[in-house]
Amino acid sequence: MSQLEWLxxxxxxxxxxxxxxxxxxxxxxxxxxxxxxGPRAQAQREAVSRAMGPVWEVNxxxxxxxxxxAWTCFPAAFAxxxxxxxxxxxxxxxxxxxxxxAFAFREQARTAGTTEIPFGAAFGxxxxxxxxxFGLGVASLASGAAWWGLFSWSVxxxxxxxxxxxxxxxxxxxxxxxxxxxxxxxALVALGITAICAVVALVPGTTEAPRLAAxxxxxxxxxxxxxxxxxxxxVALLLVVRRFAGARAAVIGFVVCVLWGWGVAxxxxxxxxxxxxxxxxxxxxxxxxxxxxxxxxxxxxxxxLWLLFRVFKGDPQIA
Amino acid sequence: xxxxxxxxxxxxxxxxxxxIFAALGIGMPVLMLVAEGVYLRTGDLxxxxxxxxxxxxxxxxxxxxxxxxxxxxxxxxxxxxxFMQFAGPVIGMPFSFEGFAFFTEAIFLGLYLFGWDRLKPxxxxxxxxxxxxxxxxxxxFVLDANAWMNSPTGIVxxxxxxxxxxxxxxxxxxxxxxxxxxxITAAFVATGFAVAAAHAWRLLRAPGDTGAARGYWxxxxxxxxxxxxxxxxxxxxxxxxxxxxxxxxxxMEALDHSGPCAPITIGGLVDQRTGGASNALRIPCGxxxxxAFDPNAPVQGLDLVPADERPNVAITHYSLDVMTGIGFAFxxxxxxxxxxxxxxxxxxxxxxxxxxxxxxxxAGFIAIEAGWLLTEVGRQPWVAYHLLSTAKAxxxxxxxxxxxFIGFALIYAFLAALTAWLLFRLGERREPA
Numbered sequence: 001m002s003q004l005e006w007l008x009x010x011x012x013x014x015x016x017x018x019x020x021x022x023x024x025x026x027x028x029x030x031x032x033x034x035x036x037x038g039p040r041a042q043a044q045r046e047a048v049s050r051a052m053g054p055v056w057e058v059n060x061x062x063x064x065x066x067x068x069x070a071w072t073c074f075p076a077a078f079a080x081x082x083x084x085x086x087x088x089x090x091x092x093x094x095x096x097x098x099x100x101x102a103f104a105f106r107e108q109a110r111t112a113g114t115t116e117i118p119f120g121a122a123f124g125x126x127x128x129x130x131x132x133x134f135g136l137g138v139a140s141l142a143s144g145a146a147w148w149g150l151f152s153w154s155v156x157x158x159x160x161x162x163x164x165x166x167x168x169x170x171x172x173x174x175x176x177x178x179x180x181x182x183x184x185x186x187a188l189v190a191l192g193i194t195a196i197c198a199v200v201a202l203v204p205g206t207t208e209a210p211r212l213a214a215x216x217x218x219x220x221x222x223x224x225x226x227x228x229x230x231x232x233x234x235v236a237l238l239l240v241v242r243r244f245a246g247a248r249a250a251v252i253g254f255v256v257c258v259l260w261g262w263g264v265a266x267x268x269x270x271x272x273x274x275x276x277x278x279x280x281x282x283x284x285x286x287x288x289x290x291x292x293x294x295x296x297x298x299x300x301x302x303x304x305l306w307l308l309f310r311v312f313k314g315d316p317q318i319a
Numbered sequence: 320x321x322x323x324x325x326x327x328x329x330x331x332x333x334x335x336x337x338x339i340f341a342a343l344g345i346g347m348p349v350l351m352l353v354a355e356g357v358y359l360r361t362g363d364l365x366x367x368x369x370x371x372x373x374x375x376x377x378x379x380x381x382x383x384x385x386x387x388x389x390x391x392x393x394x395x396x397x398x399x400x401x402f403m404q405f406a407g408p409v410i411g412m413p414f415s416f417e418g419f420a421f422f423t424e425a426i427f428l429g430l431y432l433f434g435w436d437r438l439k440p441x442x443x444x445x446x447x448x449x450x451x452x453x454x455x456x457x458x459x460f461v462l463d464a465n466a467w468m469n470s471p472t473g474i475v476x477x478x479x480x481x482x483x484x485x486x487x488x489x490x491x492x493x494x495x496x497x498x499x500x501x502x503i504t505a506a507f508v509a510t511g512f513a514v515a516a517a518h519a520w521r522l523l524r525a526p527g528d529t530g531a532a533r534g535y536w537x538x539x540x541x542x543x544x545x546x547x548x549x550x551x552x553x554x555x556x557x558x559x560x561x562x563x564x565x566x567x568x569x570x571m572e573a574l575d576h577s578g579p580c581a582p583i584t585i586g587g588l589v590d591q592r593t594g595g596a597s598n599a600l601r602i603p604c605g606x607x608x609x610x611a612f613d614p615n616a617p618v619q620g621l622d623l624v625p626a627d628e629r630p631n632v633a634i635t636h637y638s639l640d641v642m643t644g645i646g647f648a649f650x651x652x653x654x655x656x657x658x659x660x661x662x663x664x665x666x667x668x669x670x671x672x673x674x675x676x677x678x679x680x681x682a683g684f685i686a687i688e689a690g691w692l693l694t695e696v697g698r699q700p701w702v703a704y705h706l707l708s709t710a711k712a713x714x715x716x717x718x719x720x721x722x723x724f725i726g727f728a729l730i731y732a733f734l735a736a737l738t739a740w741l742l743f744r745l746g747e748r749r750e751p752a
Contacts, residue, residue, distance in 0.1 A: 054429035057385050061422045064392055068418050071396070071403055072411025079404035082396030086716040090723045093393045094730060097386045101734055104382030105741055108375065112744035282408040282484070289412050289486050297419035304426045304449075311430060311437055 001268065001278045004287035005073075009277055011294055012069035013263050019062035020259055021166070021252055026056045027127045028167025030099060031160075032186065034124020043179045045120070048167075049107065051174050054312045056103065058305070060096070072290050076280035077270035081141065084271065088137040088147050095130030098122055128160055135159030142262055143209030144272040151208035154201035161197050162255055165190035169235065169251045172244040174313070180244075187247070188239055195232055198258070211272060215265035224261030228254055322720050326398045326713050329724040331695070333390050335688055336731050340384030342687060345458055345503065346510020346541070347377040348428075348451035353537055355444050369534050371435070373514070375745060378432045383738055385425070390727070397719070402702050402712035405481070409473045409489035410464045417460035424453030458506065459499045466494040469694070470563045471703040497559045498694075501552045504545050505690065508649065509683030511542025516680020517746060519673040536666040539676065542683070543653035550646050554609070560697075561610055564704055565619040566628065567697035569594065570635040572606055574620040581606035581618035586640055589633040594621030596636060630699040638693035645686040652679065 001009070029048045036044040070078040082089060099122075106119035135156035140147035142155075168187035172180055205213040215221040231254035238247035270277045281287070354370035357363060396403055427449040434443055467473075473489030475482045515538040521531035561568040568574075573584045575595030583606050587599025604614035621629055652675065659667040702709040714720070 054433040057382065057425040058422065058429055060385070060389070061418065061425055064389065064418050064421070065415075067392055067396070068411060068414045071407045072415060073407075075404045075407030075411070078396060078407060079400035082400045082403075083714055083716050086397055086714065086719045089393060090397060090719060090726075093390055093397075094726065096389055097730055097734070100382055100386035100389075101737070104379055105737060108379055108741055108745060111375070112741060112748060114744065282411070286408040286411065286484060286486050290415065293412055293415055297416070297422075301419060301422055301426075304423055308426045308429055311434060 001281070002284070002287075004284055004291060005278060005281045007291050008069060008073035008281070008287050011290075012066050012073065013260075015062050015066040015069060017256060017259055019059070019066060021255060022055070022059035023062060024131065024163040024255070025166040025170050026052055026059050027099075027131045027160075028163035028165065028190075029171070030103070030123050030127025031164050032167055032171070032183075033120060034127070038182065040178050040182055044182055047171055047175045047179055047183075051171060052103070053107065055308065057100075058308060060100070069290070073282050073287055074270060074277060074280040075282060077275055077277065078280075080271050080275055080280075081137075085137045085140060085147060088133040088140075092130050092133035092137070095126040095133065099126035099130060102126060127163075131159045131163045132156045138262070139209070141271055142212050142266055143205075144274070145208040149204070149208055151201065151204040154197060154204060158194065158197040158201055158258075161190055161194040162258070165194050166251060166255060169239070169244070169247050172239075173248050184239055184242070184244075187251075188236065191232065191236055191239070198228070212262070212265045216261060219265070220267075221261040221265040224257045224264060228257035228261065231257060320721065322717050323710055323713050325724050326720050327709065329720065329727065330391075330394055330398050332724075332728060332731060333387065333394055334691065334695075336735070337384065337387040337391055338687060338691060339684055340380050340387060341458070342506035342509050342684070343380045343513065344377070344384045344424075345451075345454040345506040347373060347380065347514070348447055348454055349507070350510070350514060350538055350541065351377055352444065352447045352451060354534070355447065359440060359444060365530065365533060368530070372745075373534070374432055376742060378428070379738065379741060379745070381425075381428055383734065385421075387731075387734075388421070397716075397723070398714055399702070399712045400714050402707060405707055405712070406467075406703060408484045409471075409486045410467050412486055413460045413463040413467075413490060417457050417464075420453045420456035420460060423449050424457065427453065455503055458503050462499040462502055463490060463492070463495045465694075466498040467492045468701075468703050469498070469560075469567075469698060470494040471706050474703075474706060476706060494559055494563055497552065497556050501549070501556050501690075504549045504552055505683075505687050508542045508545050508549055509687055511538050511540070511545070512649075512676065512679040512683040514538035514680075515542065516677045519676040519680075521746070522668060523670065523673050523677070532668070535668070535676075539656065539666070542649070542679070543656050546646070546649035546653045550650055553643065553646060558610060561618070564698070566621070566624050567630065567635065567694075569619055569621045569624065570630050570632045570697050571639040571693055572618075573599065573632055573636040574606065574618060575622055577617065577620040577623050579607060579615040579617050580604040581610075581616075581620070583609070584636070586637075589636055591629075591632055592626075594624075594629060594632050596632075628700060630697050635693055635697040638689040638696070642686045642689040642693065645682045645689075648682070649679065 029052050033045050033048045036042070067078075070081070102119045102123035106116045106123055109116040109119055133156070135158065136147045136152045138159070139145070139152035139155035143151055145151055165187060168183050168190050171183040172187060175183060202213060202216075216225045231250050234250040235247050235254060238244070238250055266272065268276050268278060270280050351370050351373040354366050354373060358366040358370060427446045430438065430446040431443065431450060434446060438446065467489055470492045471489070472492045473485040473487070515535055518531045518535040518538065521528055522535065525531065557568070560571070572581075573587065573589055573594065573596040574581055575593045580603065582604065583602040584596050585600040585602075587596030589596045606618055607614050607616040610616060610618060621632070656667050656672075698704060700708050700710065702712045
């Protein structure tokens with residue numbers, strides 16, 4: 001691949017990473033909202049709303065950014081993916097629409113003096129379904145296997161539990177007292193489930209996704225697999241000793257390792273095994289314009305993002 | 320079943336839904352900044368309450384606009400992957416810029432909606448400015464892509480093969496400027512009328528409501544002041560279309576005969592075979608005059624276009640009539656309203672005028688939808704004018720087309736009903752300062 005193609009591919013994958021790390025937590029938040037329980041259930045729901053309110057729309061723009069990068073820089077891959085994975089993408093989209101609307105309406109329903117329960121339920125269910133369908137799609141891209149196969153379902157489970165894990169850990173940083181303890185427990189449970197899902201996925205993985213499994217177990221992606229394992233253990237440790245900011249950093253590292261392990265194993269294919277990234281790439285004049293345009297855009301975007309997170313993710317609220 | 324038609328209907332449905340929220344997302348930030356600005360200048364808490372009310376509404380509309388925009392981003396790939404593969408190298412970048420504009424807008428809207436208590440008042444107001452600018456910028460970039468579909472520069476083809484791409488030439492295509500100006504102006508006009516209509520509705524039911532009266536005139540001024548601008552813009556757009564897309568122009572004017580002294584045709588019964596309209600109101604030589612200020616100027620009609628390259632003339636022509644009719648009606652309203660304001664020293668609030676404003680609130684969006692019908696249906700059978708036909712752009716995953724159309728139709732219907740209900744409830748609520 002040429003330098004410009006590398007730049008475009010890394011840029012798109014970075015956007016996807018940002019989406020998983022930020023938007024994935026939003027999905028997890030929705031799940032915890034629906035699963036709120038115990039004496040502090042209402043406080044748990046409020047913690048989720050407060051955490052997501054100012055940032056959820058911003059977090060999901062990373063997905064648009066990744067899609068537009070694929071379309072502009074690797075249009076043949078874009079077209080192939082949207083054709084092969086039409087069904088899981090349609091279902092993921094339905095989840096995104098329902099989720100976003102339900103969350104916004106839920107915010108205002110209380111103000112408008114009406115019950116928020118149906119909105120909360122829709123929000124929770126859609127928050128689980130969207131990462132599930134994305135997981136099915138990614139598994140199919142990585143393996144060339146059908147998106148409804150066993151490997152795909154195990155990756156979908158991994159995606160869902162990883163989102164729940166991210167959200168729970170983030171929320172420990174953004175809450176205090178009893179609610180913080182609630183999310184700490186939830187984070188440990190989610191971590192256990194995520195670890196199990198990751199290991200279990202390798203079972204159908206060796207038969208349905210041999211290339212990916214080989215890369216992870218004794219290939220280019222092995223450092224990332226090891227890194228994921230180490231960081232998962234670190235997250236557990238930091239949660240146990242209640243060092244929540246550290247746990248947040250570690251869980252982000254864990255998810256990045258899982259994601260980039262997949263990315264490294266996937267290279268040089270956009271769709272295994274039929275389409276290579278290089279063959280799907282746009283001509284150099286397009287890639288150059290993309291590189292310049294993205295750099296300029298980032299000059300505006302990154303300081304604005306910093307401002308948003310600084311204003312709203314500073315001190316935790318008292319639960 | 321004609322799957323291409325279902326795919327087109329599916330996409331049209333998403334666009335028709337999204338454009339309403341996108342237009343409001345362009346206009347409402349301006350209104351809320353004006354209201355908050357008055358509060359900052361005068362300390363009038365009622366204007367702060369108005370700003371907060373409009374901001375709350377803008378937040379709901381923005382969320383629905385964002386998810387429906389995501390739907391379009393997905394459907395471009397789900398329904399038209401072959402178009403995306405063809406056009407990606409040249410018009411991917413405008414979408415990328417639109418993405419950045421929307422990103423900025425979302426960030427500062429988050430700061431604005433949730434930062435009332437966290438930011439100093441002036442800093443809070445300034446956070447609203449990128450929201451307004453970002454909304455207009457998003458429209459500017461996304462319309463660049465649509466304008467390219469109408470005047471596709473930057474691609475050199477030999478038969479069905481693409482020889483070269485020039486993304487910069489594609490970005491600066493000839494129809495961009497006027498199309499962007501026309502749509503952004505339309506967004507302000509429609510938003511102004513819609514917000515004024517909401518306040519007028521309340522005034523009709525509670526004539527003494529000072530809160531409703533306060534929001535009524537600023538919103539109305541936004542719409543009325545721009546209404547004449549929009550008519551001039553429409554005139555300019557028509558020349559652009561005549562120059563770059565003569566087939567679309569002939570269809571929208573129901574012009575079945577090429578030659579000098581071309582008439583303006585209003586209404587009538589359209590005959591798709593000839594491309595003309597019978598029993599229409601005609602202004603002789605009017606079209607030649609409008610286009611070139613010369614009654615003998617020749618204008619191309621549909622007789623020079625092969626039948627399989629003509630768009631649906633009825634939809635294209637009637638859409639033009641509806642849109643321009645509403646546009647001119649708005650100008651008459653503007654003339655009357657400003658005259659009354661000057662003459663009587665206060666905004667017009669007679670019962671009949673309030674009813675007219677309520678009607679205008681709907682008509683603004685009807686005009687927008689009509690305009691989009693005109694430009695999209697008028698471009699058929701092309702998705703990129705004279706370069707790629709819509710039929711060659713549609714997905715081959717054809718088994719998804721009908722189920723997804725039904726599914727999304729249900730979702731949009733539900734969403735529309737829910738949004739309307741929620742906005743109604745929020746409107747009823749008395750907003751604390």
